[in-house]
Each structure stands twice: as C-alpha cells, then as structure tokens.
Amino acid sequence: MTVERDIQARRHQQDRAASVIQKAVRRFLLSRRQQKVNSSATRIQALWRGYASRKKNDRTEIKAIRQSLRAVSRNVEEENKLYRRTERALHHLLTYKHLSAILEAMKHLEVVTRLSPLCCENMAESGAVSTVFVVIRSCNRSVPCMEVVGCAVQVLLNVAKYDKTISAVYDAENCVDTLLELLQAYREKPGDRVAEKSASIFTRTCCLLAVLLKTEQCAFDAQSRSKVIDRIYRLYKFTVPKHKVNTQGLFDRQKQNSCIGFPFIPESSIKTRIVSRLKPQWVLRRDNMEEITNSLQAIQLVMDTLGIPYC
Known part of the structure; x- marks a missing residue:
C-alpha cells in the first residue's frame, strides 16, 4: 500500500x-x-497615417518642391556632398595652421554636423573633437578668433546634441574647465565693442555645458567639484545685474518710442527651459526647442540642469 501511495504521489x-x-x-x-499583433497593428496605423498625410498635403506646390529637390540632389557636385565636405574640413582642421583655413573648416563642420548624424559620428571617430578644444584654447579675444570660437562651440554643440556622440565631447581633455573659461572670458561686459559676438559665444557655451551635464553621472561629477558650482554661481550673479541694465535700457527706448506713436512691448518674463528639448535639427519634433539667445536664460539653464539654487 505504501508503494502504491508513493507512485500515486x-x-x-x-x-x-x-x-x-x-x-x-x-x-x-x-x-x-x-x-506580433500589436506590432502589425502599429505598422498598419503608421502606413495609413503616412498615406493619409501625403494624400491630404500632396498639393501641386509640394509636388513641385519635391521634384526640384530631387533634381538638385541628382545634379549636386560630388565635392559638395556632406561626406566630402566633412572629409575636407577634417583634413584642413587637422593639418592647416592658418586661421582663415581653420575658420573655413569650422564653417564646413558646423553645416555637416547640423544636418547629418553620420557626419557627427565620423567627426567623433576621427578624434577631431580634441582638436577643436585645442583650437578654442589657443584663441584670444580678437574678432577673427571670436569667429573661430563661435563656430567651434556650435560644432561641439551639434555633436553633443546627438546621443551617440555626446561622450566624445564630454570625454575630451579638460572639457568642462575649458567651457567654464570660455564663459568667464566671453561674458558680456559694459562698453564691449563686440558685445553681440561675446553674448553669442556665452549663450552657446551655456547650452553646450547644459547638454553635456544633463546625464546623472556627468551632473554628479560636476556637483562633486565645488569650484565648478562656485564659478557657475558667480557667472549667474554677474549676469543678473547686466540683464537688468539691458532690460532697463530697452524699457527706456521703448518708452520713448511709445511717445512718438510706437507701442510699448514689455519684455517677457524669464522662463526656465528644459535641456532635454535641445535636440539636433534633423529631429523633426514639435517640442524641439530653439537655442537660447538670452544670457540670463542660458546661465539659468546650466543652473537648473545641475540643481543650483538662484540664491
């Protein structure tokens, strides 16, 4: 009986x-x-939305634009294609030492990194990012050098916006320190004859620094260095009164214009931006934020990214 029970159990x-x-x-x-069903349904919905959108918007003007773009693509010269421009620009950047050739190379790199993710990857793999930082550190505050620095920072910003190449910028030697030195050197000063160029470099550098520090690891690394936080806070304290002076001057000019018939338009309040909305231009999204042109908003973007209080 016991054996049968064991067998049954x-x-x-x-x-x-x-x-x-x-x-x-x-x-x-x-x-x-x-x-599999969900994937198939999603695919069918995407195909239908694309077909419906094309049918709705496929007007005569759009057809003409599409045909003209295809004609331009067929007739474009080989040397003007993006990958050729990238190769030529990288060659000039890595071999030439004349400022004019470097500026021309930077302009080409700014175009190709803004329009093509593949060109960003090629630039990151070539090691040209470190060369761009070397060029930035070797420039002074002369007008030609400021043009080179402005293009160089924009190139780095284009590369940093792309998730696959952001590490190539952050891992460059003395990356954060170089950017902080740029912010210190090109902050807008009273009576500066090239204040517009300085402000442009300042805001681009702030956007670049915020993009680089948006990840938790990079932000923690920066927050652990007290000098980084102190320098950013001092830059903010310097920018606030300068912004107030500019705002008051704009207020006075608009007030004078209102007396002679022009309406007064008050400046909009400062609104904190979200760094995650700074995407490459080839990413066609409605929430893709344009780059900031206001110095105070730019430095606030960096502070918000690192969680630094304003007071």
Missing part, C-alpha cells in the same frame, strides 16, 4: 509540474502572439 506531482509548464508555455506563446 509521484504521478500527481508530475501531472502538476506538467500542468505548470504547459500553462507557462501557453502564456508565453499568447504573449508573443499579442506582441
């Missing part, structure tokens, strides 16, 4: 184990079938 356990395995297999197959 084993059979019962085997039946339960088989039932559990069958149930798990059926659940897995059902889940995979459901995923």
